[in-house]
Amino acid sequence: MREILLDLPGRPDSYRILVAPGLRRRLPELLAPLNPSRPLFLISDERVARLHGAAVKGDLEEAGYNSLLLTTPVGERAKTWGVVQRLARELLARGAHRRSLLLALGGGVVGDAAGFLASIFMRGIPFVQIPTTVLAMVDAAIGGKTAINLPEGKNLLGTFHQPRLVAIDPEFLETLPPAQRRNGLAEVLKAGFIRDPDLLARLDAARGRLFEDFEELADIIYRTAAIKARVVAADEREGGLRRILNFGHTLGHALEQASRYRLPHGPAVAWGMAAALYLSERLCGLPHEEARRGRSLLRSFGLLRRPPALDPRAVLAALPMDKKREAGGLVFILLRRLGEPVIHEGAPLGLIEEALINALSGER
Numbered sequence: 155m156r157e158i159l160l161d162l163p164g165r166p167d168s169y170r171i172l173v174a175p176g177l178r179r180r181l182p183e184l185l186a187p188l189n190p191s192r193p194l195f196l197i198s199d200e201r202v203a204r205l206h207g208a209a210v211k212g213d214l215e216e217a218g219y220n221s222l223l224l225t226t227p228v229g230e231r232a233k234t235w236g237v238v239q240r241l242a243r244e245l246l247a248r249g250a251h252r253r254s255l256l257l258a259l260g261g262g263v264v265g266d267a268a269g270f271l272a273s274i275f276m277r278g279i280p281f282v283q284i285p286t287t288v289l290a291m292v293d294a295a296i297g298g299k300t301a302i303n304l305p306e307g308k309n310l311l312g313t314f315h316q317p318r319l320v321a322i323d324p325e326f327l328e329t330l331p332p333a334q335r336r337n338g339l340a341e342v343l344k345a346g347f348i349r350d351p352d353l354l355a356r357l358d359a360a361r362g363r364l365f366e367d368f369e370e371l372a373d374i375i376y377r378t379a380a381i382k383a384r385v386v387a388a389d390e391r392e393g394g395l396r397r398i399l400n401f402g403h404t405l406g407h408a409l410e411q412a413s414r415y416r417l418p419h420g421p422a423v424a425w426g427m428a429a430a431l432y433l434s435e436r437l438c439g440l441p442h443e444e445a446r447r448g449r450s451l452l453r454s455f456g457l458l459r460r461p462p463a464l465d466p467r468a469v470l471a472a473l474p475m476d477k478k479r480e481a482g483g484l485v486f487i488l489l490r491r492l493g494e495p496v497i498h499e500g501a502p503l504g505l506i507e508e509a510l511i512n513a514l515s516g517e518r
Protein backbone atom coordinates (compact mmCIF):
# COMPACT_ATOMS: atom_id res chain seq x y z
CA MET A 155 0.00 0.00 0.00
CA ARG A 156 1.35 3.45 -0.94
CA GLU A 157 0.82 6.17 1.61
CA ILE A 158 1.09 9.96 1.56
CA LEU A 159 0.71 12.00 4.72
CA LEU A 160 -0.86 15.36 3.99
CA ASP A 161 0.58 17.37 6.80
CA LEU A 162 -0.90 20.84 7.14
CA PRO A 163 1.54 22.98 9.11
CA GLY A 164 0.25 24.16 12.47
CA ARG A 165 -2.97 22.20 12.12
CA PRO A 166 -4.13 19.07 13.91
CA ASP A 167 -6.00 17.63 10.94
CA SER A 168 -3.25 15.92 8.92
CA TYR A 169 -4.58 12.96 7.01
CA ARG A 170 -3.49 9.93 5.04
CA ILE A 171 -3.90 9.41 1.32
CA LEU A 172 -3.70 5.69 0.62
CA VAL A 173 -3.37 4.10 -2.80
CA ALA A 174 -3.63 0.38 -3.57
CA PRO A 175 -5.49 -1.91 -5.93
CA GLY A 176 -8.29 -3.58 -3.99
CA LEU A 177 -8.26 -0.98 -1.21
CA ARG A 178 -12.06 -0.68 -1.28
CA ARG A 179 -12.31 -4.09 0.31
CA ARG A 180 -10.17 -2.89 3.20
CA LEU A 181 -12.32 0.14 4.01
CA PRO A 182 -13.63 -1.28 7.30
CA GLU A 183 -10.11 -1.65 8.71
CA LEU A 184 -9.09 1.81 7.38
CA LEU A 185 -12.11 3.48 8.95
CA ALA A 186 -11.65 1.84 12.34
CA PRO A 187 -9.00 4.32 13.62
CA LEU A 188 -11.44 7.16 12.86
CA ASN A 189 -13.76 5.60 15.38
CA PRO A 190 -16.82 6.46 13.31
CA SER A 191 -20.28 6.58 14.78
CA ARG A 192 -22.94 4.40 13.14
CA PRO A 193 -24.55 4.38 10.70
CA LEU A 194 -22.04 5.52 8.10
CA PHE A 195 -23.48 7.76 5.40
CA LEU A 196 -22.31 6.90 1.89
CA ILE A 197 -22.94 9.57 -0.73
CA SER A 198 -22.66 8.69 -4.40
CA ASP A 199 -24.07 9.76 -7.73
CA GLU A 200 -26.69 7.49 -9.26
CA ARG A 201 -24.26 5.90 -11.74
CA VAL A 202 -21.50 5.14 -9.24
CA ALA A 203 -24.11 3.95 -6.74
CA ARG A 204 -25.41 1.51 -9.35
CA LEU A 205 -21.93 0.29 -10.33
CA HIS A 206 -20.17 0.15 -6.97
CA GLY A 207 -22.56 1.15 -4.17
CA ALA A 208 -23.81 -2.32 -3.28
CA ALA A 209 -20.29 -3.85 -3.13
CA VAL A 210 -18.87 -1.08 -0.91
CA LYS A 211 -21.91 -1.15 1.34
CA GLY A 212 -21.79 -4.96 1.48
CA ASP A 213 -18.14 -4.98 2.59
CA LEU A 214 -18.85 -2.40 5.27
CA GLU A 215 -21.84 -4.30 6.53
CA GLU A 216 -19.99 -7.58 6.64
CA ALA A 217 -17.51 -5.89 8.99
CA GLY A 218 -20.33 -4.69 11.23
CA TYR A 219 -20.69 -1.13 9.94
CA ASN A 220 -24.27 -0.45 9.02
CA SER A 221 -24.41 2.20 6.35
CA LEU A 222 -26.95 4.22 4.39
CA LEU A 223 -26.49 5.13 0.76
CA LEU A 224 -27.74 8.54 -0.36
CA THR A 225 -27.54 9.49 -4.03
CA THR A 226 -27.17 12.62 -6.12
CA PRO A 227 -27.94 13.09 -9.81
CA VAL A 228 -25.09 12.37 -12.23
CA GLY A 229 -22.88 15.29 -13.35
CA GLU A 230 -22.71 18.94 -12.38
CA ARG A 231 -26.44 18.91 -11.52
CA ALA A 232 -25.34 17.35 -8.23
CA LYS A 233 -23.39 20.46 -7.26
CA THR A 234 -26.40 22.60 -6.48
CA TRP A 235 -27.88 24.12 -3.39
CA GLY A 236 -31.09 22.13 -3.96
CA VAL A 237 -29.27 18.79 -3.89
CA VAL A 238 -27.16 19.75 -0.85
CA GLN A 239 -30.26 20.83 1.03
CA ARG A 240 -32.10 17.62 0.13
CA LEU A 241 -29.13 15.53 1.31
CA ALA A 242 -28.90 17.49 4.56
CA ARG A 243 -32.58 16.83 5.24
CA GLU A 244 -32.16 13.13 4.42
CA LEU A 245 -29.24 12.99 6.85
CA LEU A 246 -31.39 14.51 9.58
CA ALA A 247 -34.31 12.20 8.82
CA ARG A 248 -31.96 9.24 9.22
CA GLY A 249 -30.53 10.37 12.49
CA ALA A 250 -27.24 12.00 11.51
CA HIS A 251 -25.56 14.07 14.20
CA ARG A 252 -22.36 16.05 14.88
CA ARG A 253 -20.10 13.03 14.87
CA SER A 254 -21.62 11.23 11.88
CA LEU A 255 -19.16 10.31 9.15
CA LEU A 256 -19.86 10.94 5.46
CA LEU A 257 -18.14 8.81 2.82
CA ALA A 258 -17.96 10.48 -0.60
CA LEU A 259 -17.89 7.62 -3.13
CA GLY A 260 -17.58 9.03 -6.64
CA GLY A 261 -15.87 11.47 -8.96
CA GLY A 262 -14.97 15.08 -8.33
CA VAL A 263 -18.61 16.09 -8.43
CA VAL A 264 -19.60 13.83 -5.54
CA GLY A 265 -16.45 14.77 -3.62
CA ASP A 266 -17.14 18.48 -4.04
CA ALA A 267 -20.83 18.26 -3.14
CA ALA A 268 -20.46 15.79 -0.25
CA GLY A 269 -17.42 17.70 1.04
CA PHE A 270 -19.38 20.95 0.93
CA LEU A 271 -22.28 19.33 2.77
CA ALA A 272 -19.90 17.86 5.39
CA SER A 273 -18.35 21.29 5.91
CA ILE A 274 -21.64 22.99 6.76
CA PHE A 275 -23.81 20.23 8.23
CA MET A 276 -24.11 21.05 11.95
CA ARG A 277 -21.15 23.43 11.44
CA GLY A 278 -18.98 20.68 10.06
CA ILE A 279 -18.78 16.90 10.32
CA PRO A 280 -15.97 14.54 9.28
CA PHE A 281 -15.83 13.01 5.83
CA VAL A 282 -13.75 10.56 3.85
CA GLN A 283 -12.97 10.70 0.15
CA ILE A 284 -13.27 7.47 -1.86
CA PRO A 285 -12.61 8.77 -5.37
CA THR A 286 -13.71 6.71 -8.38
CA THR A 287 -12.44 8.78 -11.35
CA VAL A 288 -8.83 9.44 -12.33
CA LEU A 289 -9.46 13.16 -11.94
CA ALA A 290 -10.77 12.78 -8.41
CA MET A 291 -7.96 10.37 -7.42
CA VAL A 292 -5.13 12.65 -8.51
CA ASP A 293 -6.72 16.02 -7.96
CA ALA A 294 -10.24 16.75 -6.71
CA ALA A 295 -10.22 14.48 -3.63
CA ILE A 296 -6.98 15.99 -2.34
CA GLY A 297 -6.62 19.39 -0.77
CA GLY A 298 -9.93 20.05 0.94
CA LYS A 299 -11.53 22.42 -1.56
CA THR A 300 -15.28 21.85 -1.73
CA ALA A 301 -17.83 23.64 -3.86
CA ILE A 302 -21.22 23.79 -5.47
CA ASN A 303 -22.32 25.84 -8.48
CA LEU A 304 -24.64 28.78 -8.92
CA PRO A 305 -26.54 29.65 -12.12
CA GLU A 306 -23.95 32.43 -12.52
CA GLY A 307 -21.00 30.06 -12.65
CA LYS A 308 -19.18 26.98 -11.40
CA ASN A 309 -17.79 26.53 -7.88
CA LEU A 310 -19.04 29.90 -6.64
CA LEU A 311 -20.11 28.61 -3.22
CA GLY A 312 -17.42 26.67 -1.46
CA THR A 313 -15.36 25.98 1.62
CA PHE A 314 -12.05 24.50 2.69
CA HIS A 315 -12.80 21.31 4.61
CA GLN A 316 -10.12 18.62 4.71
CA PRO A 317 -11.18 14.95 4.58
CA ARG A 318 -10.09 12.59 7.37
CA LEU A 319 -8.79 10.06 4.89
CA VAL A 320 -8.51 9.63 1.12
CA ALA A 321 -8.75 5.97 0.08
CA ILE A 322 -7.79 5.44 -3.56
CA ASP A 323 -8.47 2.13 -5.26
CA PRO A 324 -7.50 2.17 -8.96
CA GLU A 325 -9.69 -0.90 -9.54
CA PHE A 326 -12.72 1.41 -9.52
CA LEU A 327 -11.39 2.71 -12.85
CA GLU A 328 -12.20 -0.56 -14.60
CA THR A 329 -15.70 0.74 -15.24
CA LEU A 330 -14.70 4.33 -16.07
CA PRO A 331 -15.40 5.23 -19.74
CA PRO A 332 -12.40 6.18 -21.96
CA ALA A 333 -13.39 9.86 -22.23
CA GLN A 334 -13.41 10.15 -18.43
CA ARG A 335 -10.05 8.37 -18.23
CA ARG A 336 -8.57 10.90 -20.68
CA ASN A 337 -10.06 13.74 -18.65
CA GLY A 338 -8.06 12.64 -15.61
CA LEU A 339 -4.91 11.84 -17.58
CA ALA A 340 -4.75 15.52 -18.57
CA GLU A 341 -4.21 16.28 -14.86
CA VAL A 342 -1.62 13.50 -14.52
CA LEU A 343 0.30 14.96 -17.47
CA LYS A 344 -0.02 18.42 -15.92
CA ALA A 345 1.58 17.18 -12.71
CA GLY A 346 4.43 15.73 -14.75
CA PHE A 347 4.86 18.98 -16.66
CA ILE A 348 5.06 21.13 -13.55
CA ARG A 349 6.93 18.87 -11.16
CA ASP A 350 8.04 15.45 -12.33
CA PRO A 351 9.53 14.74 -15.78
CA ASP A 352 10.18 11.13 -14.67
CA LEU A 353 6.45 10.68 -14.27
CA LEU A 354 6.08 11.71 -17.92
CA ALA A 355 8.61 9.07 -18.98
CA ARG A 356 6.85 6.46 -16.86
CA LEU A 357 3.45 7.35 -18.31
CA ASP A 358 4.85 7.19 -21.80
CA ALA A 359 6.29 3.74 -21.15
CA ALA A 360 2.99 2.47 -19.70
CA ARG A 361 0.85 3.86 -22.52
CA GLY A 362 -1.55 1.31 -23.99
CA ARG A 363 -1.59 -0.94 -20.90
CA LEU A 364 -2.18 1.63 -18.20
CA PHE A 365 -5.71 0.57 -17.31
CA GLU A 366 -4.83 -3.12 -17.34
CA ASP A 367 -1.85 -3.00 -15.02
CA PHE A 368 -3.31 -1.80 -11.73
CA GLU A 369 -0.01 -1.81 -9.85
CA GLU A 370 1.54 0.50 -12.46
CA LEU A 371 -1.61 2.63 -12.45
CA ALA A 372 -1.49 2.79 -8.63
CA ASP A 373 2.12 4.03 -8.81
CA ILE A 374 1.28 6.72 -11.34
CA ILE A 375 -1.74 7.86 -9.33
CA TYR A 376 0.36 7.85 -6.17
CA ARG A 377 3.08 10.01 -7.70
CA THR A 378 0.54 12.46 -9.10
CA ALA A 379 -1.44 12.62 -5.87
CA ALA A 380 1.82 13.17 -3.96
CA ILE A 381 2.61 16.20 -6.12
CA LYS A 382 -0.78 17.73 -5.38
CA ALA A 383 -0.46 16.88 -1.68
CA ARG A 384 2.98 18.48 -1.40
CA VAL A 385 1.80 21.65 -3.11
CA VAL A 386 -1.32 21.83 -0.93
CA ALA A 387 0.70 21.23 2.25
CA ALA A 388 2.95 24.13 1.34
CA ASP A 389 0.10 26.44 0.37
CA GLU A 390 -3.32 25.31 1.54
CA ARG A 391 -5.24 28.40 0.48
CA GLU A 392 -3.71 29.17 -2.88
CA GLY A 393 -1.59 32.17 -1.93
CA GLY A 394 1.43 31.29 -4.03
CA LEU A 395 2.75 27.81 -4.77
CA ARG A 396 -0.70 26.29 -5.25
CA ARG A 397 -1.05 28.49 -8.31
CA ILE A 398 1.38 26.28 -10.23
CA LEU A 399 -1.40 23.70 -10.32
CA ASN A 400 -3.12 26.07 -12.73
CA PHE A 401 -0.73 25.19 -15.56
CA GLY A 402 -2.90 25.05 -18.71
CA HIS A 403 -5.97 26.04 -16.69
CA THR A 404 -6.19 29.79 -17.39
CA LEU A 405 -6.70 29.18 -21.10
CA GLY A 406 -8.40 25.85 -20.41
CA HIS A 407 -11.16 27.55 -18.41
CA ALA A 408 -11.51 30.25 -21.08
CA LEU A 409 -11.88 27.53 -23.73
CA GLU A 410 -14.52 25.72 -21.65
CA GLN A 411 -16.43 28.93 -21.18
CA ALA A 412 -16.16 30.05 -24.82
CA SER A 413 -17.52 26.62 -25.85
CA ARG A 414 -20.40 27.09 -23.38
CA TYR A 415 -19.06 24.04 -21.54
CA ARG A 416 -19.50 21.75 -24.54
CA LEU A 417 -15.74 21.17 -24.46
CA PRO A 418 -15.04 18.91 -21.45
CA HIS A 419 -12.56 20.01 -18.79
CA GLY A 420 -9.74 17.53 -19.58
CA PRO A 421 -9.48 18.30 -23.30
CA ALA A 422 -9.87 22.03 -22.57
CA VAL A 423 -6.95 21.93 -20.14
CA ALA A 424 -4.96 19.90 -22.67
CA TRP A 425 -5.46 22.61 -25.33
CA GLY A 426 -4.60 25.17 -22.65
CA MET A 427 -1.39 23.26 -21.85
CA ALA A 428 -0.47 23.09 -25.55
CA ALA A 429 -0.86 26.88 -25.75
CA ALA A 430 1.09 27.31 -22.50
CA LEU A 431 3.95 25.20 -23.93
CA TYR A 432 4.02 27.55 -26.93
CA LEU A 433 4.10 30.60 -24.64
CA SER A 434 6.77 28.96 -22.47
CA GLU A 435 9.01 28.52 -25.49
CA ARG A 436 8.68 32.18 -26.42
CA LEU A 437 8.62 33.83 -23.00
CA CYS A 438 10.60 31.57 -20.68
CA GLY A 439 13.10 29.80 -22.90
CA LEU A 440 11.55 26.31 -22.74
CA PRO A 441 13.65 24.35 -25.25
CA HIS A 442 11.74 23.64 -28.47
CA GLU A 443 12.41 19.90 -28.15
CA GLU A 444 10.73 19.82 -24.70
CA ALA A 445 7.69 21.78 -25.90
CA ARG A 446 7.38 19.40 -28.84
CA ARG A 447 7.67 16.39 -26.50
CA GLY A 448 4.96 17.87 -24.26
CA ARG A 449 2.54 18.25 -27.16
CA SER A 450 3.35 14.79 -28.45
CA LEU A 451 2.61 13.28 -25.01
CA LEU A 452 -0.73 15.06 -24.86
CA ARG A 453 -1.57 13.73 -28.30
CA SER A 454 -0.47 10.19 -27.50
CA PHE A 455 -2.93 10.01 -24.60
CA GLY A 456 -5.82 10.88 -26.91
CA LEU A 457 -5.92 14.53 -25.90
CA LEU A 458 -5.65 17.30 -28.55
CA ARG A 459 -7.82 15.20 -30.85
CA ARG A 460 -10.41 17.39 -32.51
CA PRO A 461 -9.63 21.08 -32.14
CA PRO A 462 -12.76 22.87 -30.94
CA ALA A 463 -14.17 25.19 -33.60
CA LEU A 464 -13.73 28.33 -31.52
CA ASP A 465 -12.76 31.85 -32.49
CA PRO A 466 -9.54 32.61 -30.56
CA ARG A 467 -10.88 36.10 -29.91
CA ALA A 468 -13.93 34.63 -28.15
CA VAL A 469 -11.53 32.60 -26.00
CA LEU A 470 -9.49 35.71 -25.19
CA ALA A 471 -12.70 37.51 -24.26
CA ALA A 472 -13.42 34.71 -21.76
CA LEU A 473 -10.14 35.21 -19.91
CA PRO A 474 -10.83 36.37 -16.36
CA MET A 475 -11.30 40.13 -16.38
CA ASP A 476 -9.97 40.66 -12.88
CA LYS A 477 -6.70 39.05 -13.89
CA LYS A 478 -6.47 41.18 -17.02
CA ARG A 479 -6.61 44.24 -14.80
CA GLU A 480 -3.85 43.02 -12.47
CA ALA A 481 -0.73 45.15 -12.75
CA GLY A 482 1.42 43.68 -15.47
CA GLY A 483 -1.52 41.95 -17.14
CA LEU A 484 -2.49 38.29 -17.27
CA VAL A 485 -0.77 35.79 -15.03
CA PHE A 486 0.19 32.46 -16.57
CA ILE A 487 1.94 29.44 -15.19
CA LEU A 488 4.63 28.67 -17.75
CA LEU A 489 7.66 26.38 -17.86
CA ARG A 490 11.36 27.14 -18.02
CA ARG A 491 12.04 23.41 -18.47
CA LEU A 492 9.72 20.41 -18.12
CA GLY A 493 9.31 20.18 -14.34
CA GLU A 494 10.29 23.82 -13.69
CA PRO A 495 7.28 26.13 -13.53
CA VAL A 496 7.41 29.92 -13.40
CA ILE A 497 4.68 32.40 -12.58
CA HIS A 498 4.74 34.75 -15.55
CA GLU A 499 2.99 38.12 -15.63
CA GLY A 500 2.31 40.33 -18.59
CA ALA A 501 2.13 38.03 -21.60
CA PRO A 502 0.98 40.26 -24.49
CA LEU A 503 -2.55 39.52 -25.71
CA GLY A 504 -1.23 39.26 -29.30
CA LEU A 505 1.13 36.45 -28.29
CA ILE A 506 -1.60 34.66 -26.32
CA GLU A 507 -3.78 34.77 -29.43
CA GLU A 508 -0.90 33.40 -31.51
CA ALA A 509 -0.38 30.59 -28.96
CA LEU A 510 -4.06 29.69 -29.13
CA ILE A 511 -4.12 29.72 -32.92
CA ASN A 512 -1.02 27.57 -32.98
CA ALA A 513 -2.33 25.10 -30.40
CA LEU A 514 -5.76 24.80 -32.01
CA SER A 515 -4.27 24.34 -35.48
CA GLY A 516 -2.56 21.21 -34.14
CA GLU A 517 0.88 22.32 -35.38
CA ARG A 518 3.82 20.36 -34.10
Ligand SMILES: NC(=O)c1ccc[n+]([C@@H]2O[C@H](COP(=O)([O-])OP(=O)(O)OC[C@H]3O[C@@H](n4cnc5c(N)ncnc54)[C@H](O)[C@@H]3O)[C@@H](O)[C@H]2O)c1
Pocket residue numbers: 199201202205228229230233260261262263264266286287288289290293294295296297298299300301308309326327328329330331334337
Ligand atom coordinates in the same frame (compact mmCIF):
# COMPACT_ATOMS: atom_id res chain seq x y z
N1 LIG B 1 -12.10 20.25 -5.21
C1 LIG B 1 -11.11 20.31 -6.06
O1 LIG B 1 -9.95 20.62 -5.71
C2 LIG B 1 -11.39 20.00 -7.49
C3 LIG B 1 -10.32 19.87 -8.40
C4 LIG B 1 -10.61 19.53 -9.72
C5 LIG B 1 -11.91 19.33 -10.11
N2 LIG B 1 -12.94 19.48 -9.23
C6 LIG B 1 -14.33 19.26 -9.62
O2 LIG B 1 -14.46 17.90 -10.01
C7 LIG B 1 -15.56 17.78 -10.90
C8 LIG B 1 -15.19 16.86 -12.04
O3 LIG B 1 -14.87 15.61 -11.51
P1 LIG B 1 -14.90 14.30 -12.42
O4 LIG B 1 -14.21 14.54 -13.70
O5 LIG B 1 -14.47 13.18 -11.56
O6 LIG B 1 -16.45 14.21 -12.82
P2 LIG B 1 -17.70 13.42 -12.22
O7 LIG B 1 -17.65 13.28 -10.78
O8 LIG B 1 -18.91 14.05 -12.83
O9 LIG B 1 -17.52 11.98 -12.89
C9 LIG B 1 -17.54 11.86 -14.28
C10 LIG B 1 -18.53 10.78 -14.73
O10 LIG B 1 -17.99 9.52 -14.43
C11 LIG B 1 -18.94 8.72 -13.72
N3 LIG B 1 -18.15 7.84 -12.86
C12 LIG B 1 -17.46 8.17 -11.75
N4 LIG B 1 -16.75 7.11 -11.33
C13 LIG B 1 -17.01 6.09 -12.18
C14 LIG B 1 -16.55 4.76 -12.30
N5 LIG B 1 -15.64 4.25 -11.47
N6 LIG B 1 -17.03 4.01 -13.31
C15 LIG B 1 -17.92 4.52 -14.21
N7 LIG B 1 -18.37 5.77 -14.17
C16 LIG B 1 -17.92 6.54 -13.17
C17 LIG B 1 -19.81 9.71 -13.01
O11 LIG B 1 -21.07 9.15 -12.73
C18 LIG B 1 -19.88 10.83 -14.03
O12 LIG B 1 -20.87 10.54 -15.00
C19 LIG B 1 -15.91 19.19 -11.34
O13 LIG B 1 -17.12 19.57 -10.76
C20 LIG B 1 -14.77 20.04 -10.83
O14 LIG B 1 -15.18 21.35 -10.49
C21 LIG B 1 -12.69 19.79 -7.93
